[in-house]
Amino acid sequence: MRAGVFLCQCGGNISGVLDLDDLAAHVRPMDGVTTVAINQFMCGTEGHQMISEAVEDRGLDHLIVASCSPRFQGPTFERIARELRLGENAVAFANLREGCSFIHKDQPELAQEKAKKILAGAIARAQHQSDLPRQRTFLHRSAVVVGGGIAGMTAAEELAASGIEVHMVERQPSIGGYMARLSKTFPTEDCAMCSLAPRLTSTALEGRVHVHTLTEVDEISGPPGEFSVKLRHRPRYVSEACVGCGECVPVCPVKLPNDFDFGVSERKAIDRQFANAVPSTFAIEKKGWSPCKSACAVHTSAQGYVALVAAGRFEEAYRVASEPNPFGSVCGRICTHLCETACARGKVDDPIAIASLKRFVADTVGPTVPVQPAPIVHEERVAIVGAGPAGITCARDLADLGYRVTVFEAQQVAGGMLRTGIPDYRLPHDVIQREVDQVLAKGIELKLGRRAGTDFTVDGLLEDGYQAVYLATGLQKSAEAPLPGDDLGGVTRAVELLRELNLGGTPIVGSKVVVIGGGDVALDAARSAIRLQKQAGKEPDVTLVYRRSKVEMPANVTEVEEGREEGLTVEFLVQPLAIEGKGSKVASIKLQRCALGEPDESGRRQPVAVAGSEFELVADTIVFAVGQALVDDFAQGCDGLELEAGQICVDRDTMMTTREGVFAGGDAAAMGFYTAIEAVAAGRRGAASIHNFLRGQRLLPVWDDEREVARPTEEELAAIAIGQRVPMQMVDGLQRRGDWREVSDGYTAEQAVAEAERCLNCAVCSECDSCVRACPSGAIDWDQAETIEGITVGAVIIATGHQEFDARRKRSLGYGRYDNVMTQSQLARLLAAAGPTAGELERPSDKGVPKNVLMLQCVGSRDCQSSGNEHCSAVCCLFATLHSSLIKQHYPDTEVTIGYTDLRAPGKAHEEYYKLVQSRGVRYVRGRVSEIIEEPDKSLRVRLEDTLTGRKSEELFDLVVLSAGLEASEGTKDIAHVAGLQTASAGFIKEYHPKLAPVDTQRTGMFVAGTAQGPKNIPDSIAQAKAAAARAIGMLSTGFVLTPAQVAASDPDVCIACGVCETVCPQGAVAVTTGADAHSVVDPNICRGCGICNAECPTGAIQLGGFSDEEVLAEATV
């Protein structure tokens, strides 16, 4: 080695503490040291000259630079070494400034000794430093600009002007950034939008700038010059056909706080952020399906009709509710309403009464809607067997599709189990009849009293010219549960009892009735028995026995409560053993108590008999309600139809039976549909499937349930004030058991609106389709989905901006709790001519003009407490001054006070502006506020201490505006993570060098501009954007870049191909080759030089350039 040692005095910073002559004398005799030189500033021109001459004159091959930290001037000396053709790894650094003279001023002797050691380390290290191979990457002449604010737009335009293709990525629906939300700008007081709008247009029109809104950067990989960027485009749900007319906005029923206006106004789920937005296309915010919609078997947009009810638009609500389901009034009463079980509001207080709201709209609007016969489009005829919910729904959907449909029903009334199985008091007969009639009015033929297998056969239907048959016969008899004595007189079955009752008969029940079962049918039978007893002049005495507990009960819990109100006795965990008779009549029933055991396959806990707990109950009527069974008459004359375990075999995807052209659904089909709404779903699937079949299409699965469910976060739920469900008027329990009147009255319009207003709008867009109907250009596009796009670019510019400090973190200032405390950004929206108040200053509590305004500086800035930030946010002093000036000019009578910490106005013409505004009568008080208290009239009592005069005062203000500081935006934090960039305080992206490389990041080819880098005003953001663009243009103009020197490399001769390096590399940069001479290989474009592989390598074959074991050990062991 022929090394030169260059000792830097650093203008006294080093030489003031260390004796450099002594150090020179110390190192001169060392092995490998050829020459030693001392200079005042080794990093300056003179130092540069000295080094060059020494290399030339003395034939040096290594440079030992003893100066400041290698993190500061390292690159300078490496460049000098490169220029002198020594390679950058020819330099070894002795950090004599930060590593010694700065920190040991008070112990010069010890510092001198330490400096000798540091120098010896560097010289020892240099012995092992050798030139490192580097690779070239050719550059793509394109760039991605992340963030579409003023900095991003400026950078994009600069790049485009140099002929570089630019992808501008913006997370919001429009570009414009923070500047689009400002009212005016200081110090000129010109309108922000007036200077921004031409920029928006020119950026949008620039052919080389590709604007991607609603887009996220998911990944950046690859080497500089050839970055692979993965973009994720979120759906806008509005196509480019949008003409921007805004007809959709007033019809959208979903209101939410307008985030663009910082919450000072409301917006709709379909929205455009501001008038000059680019693109001008509206956007719909949709988070997936609401929990209620997902839970519903037919996926009714429950959030949609609830939102429309809240808006008082009952007709439209009915349309949304009835679109997938013809039985609105029915389901509004008897549905198992899983929507309510899933409702997110239920986690806060009570779920929305979705079923009751549906009943309200269906009852009030349903009867008024005229129904026209559906036009016949297809010639095929379809027969439907069974006029229950599945059959009627299937008939309706097929009629809507344009088929000729005939429904065959065995009974003399339509409605199926809804009609014959559910008593009047729960579901009035006229309600079901009306909804069936409305379906039939579409031109569907109904043939009553026609039983399949007896009056006609399925084979016959197909011969008669029906091209498809849908079997929806239901389960029309009670299931049998053999029990000793079940043939005695007085033993009946619930399905049969209810059918007799509902078809106009009066079943005879005794004076002591026991109902066995825990389903809805059991409760219907029990509560009907109470009414039958009362009608017959007996005192009601009905006992329901169920072998599990209330939790496992399939029936609706409110049913049990309502039954108890009517005098029903319920015995849980009791099972029957035998029915005892007296002669041929029932006398009593023997029962046994149970306990709950382990869950079985269905997940329900099984009852286990408790020995010795047998007891007897006197009874003269026993009603079995332990399930239903198929009446399979229709199978007669239906060739090839197979049954399985008492139900019809169907293909789960197509609902077709084993007989071609014959479909089945509802309770009769082996699909597991057991409730009314599931029967409706079965009818819809049947219709879709029959359509597929008849149109010659392949029978594909006709239902797609795979949607993302939108749920509010725990945080959002925690912020909701606890309330309760609007109660529904009920008929008194004892009174109602004497008649068959409906037990509940339903909501009034006022109650319905009040209840609907409780909805949390989980999915934001409620999918009510109001916008679809309102849009004149047909631009709403529900088929849009998230897409991923991969692009390759040469450079990356990060301009993701800032956000306001969340002033709620300063609890004592009352933001978020007091109406009249707002932030400067919110005030900017109120003062903006295009803002929600058209520029009028309104006090939030009463919309009046405030007379006395306090602006409070440094909220969340220059604040060392854990809730705040240490940095100065740079713009707040003038932001507040600007707003004060605007208020003073508009409302000369309003007093404005600014409470500041230090007034900072260092920018060009800023101090002059501050003096001007002060002369306009704005009062500046140097002081801090400890607490703000809200008075009963919503004005704010503030204790203010003037720290200049020491005077303490307590004043009342109408409005307090907090100058909340600037923090890195979420987008900035996210991109830092994605791009692997370092961040500094408050999340701002760290520049490569605070002075010398303010727009470079530590990753080559990635640059930063605007407030993503730190708080700054608009001109500074623009200047920085232009600087970042210039850096990118400069880099892309060179044609290629070199891979970094500091990467790992493997020596194939030493490598044993054990593969440990491949396992430990966090970047996936190492791979092991196969074959006889297998060894590891490092991709220098992926390797980022951490050296983990080097440390783990069991043989030392893999070494990190510049930090090999030899180099590190030489330095560490001197």
Next chain:
Amino acid sequence: MAAAPAASAAGRETGVGQPAVAGRSVVAFCCRECAYAAADASANARTSLPPTVRLVLMPCTGRVSPLHLLSALAEGADGVMVAGCLEGQCHYREGNFNAIDRVAFVQRLLKSVGVAPERCRMFTMSAGEPPKFVAAVKEMDRVIGGLPPLERSAVPAVARGAA
């Protein structure tokens, strides 16, 4: 404790808490992204530090291997420290986690042969936390000052292959 012998009968080092002794040396392996940056920042603020600790710049603490730590101790350092980024904030994703485990391993090695494990320590800090760096250096200086100079033998203490 102050009067505890430098080496106990069991052959283990004790004596933590003895007054600081000049002339001890500590090698600090600092990652460029955080610890070295924090060191630079504290130095630029002219914070005085004990001259015991000498920095060795590393790209990432993931580069520091047990060999570096043991060799530094064997070749004259009385203590070694590794200073890296905060957990979860490694510039290279997880190098500091590797370093934490390796330091723990070296501590166990040292303990098993009777050397005070606190001669090898791991510290984490962000670039924006110079006081944490200063505290780490002072802590190391205090601990090493409280231990006797690390004795070294020129010849192997145990013959190769001995059990």
Next chain:
Amino acid sequence: MPLTNRGRAILSRVPGGTLQSTVGVGCEIVRHEELCVGCGKCATNCPSGASERSETFDVYQLLDAPAGSRRGALGDALRRIMKHAPDGLVEVPARVTVLRTIAYDGEKCLGCGTCARGCPADAIEARPPKADAAPAAEMRA
């Protein structure tokens, strides 16, 4: 290759068709721990789970390692500062990869020699079975 009695016993435990080749089954496996670099390839390659990377490390593997090797360098450094002979095994944290002892269980070993063939450090020997039995092909039939 002829089988030892042990090889025969092992082969009788192996279900038919599970071994690619029976060549070498029944070999005596001799591990030279002082040469081991801890890469764990034997554990990865072992078809029967007889070799596994353990959670502990025998410090003598550093002290006994050959000069010039990486473990030898660690051992030399340790030897200069040690106060007494190692106390025994040390526990190895998760992210320390190669400084761990490979646990070898002779009971599970088939003697197939895969570990020896794949050992990049030549630390494993597979000694052929003694020629006291019938050839492998016969045994399988």
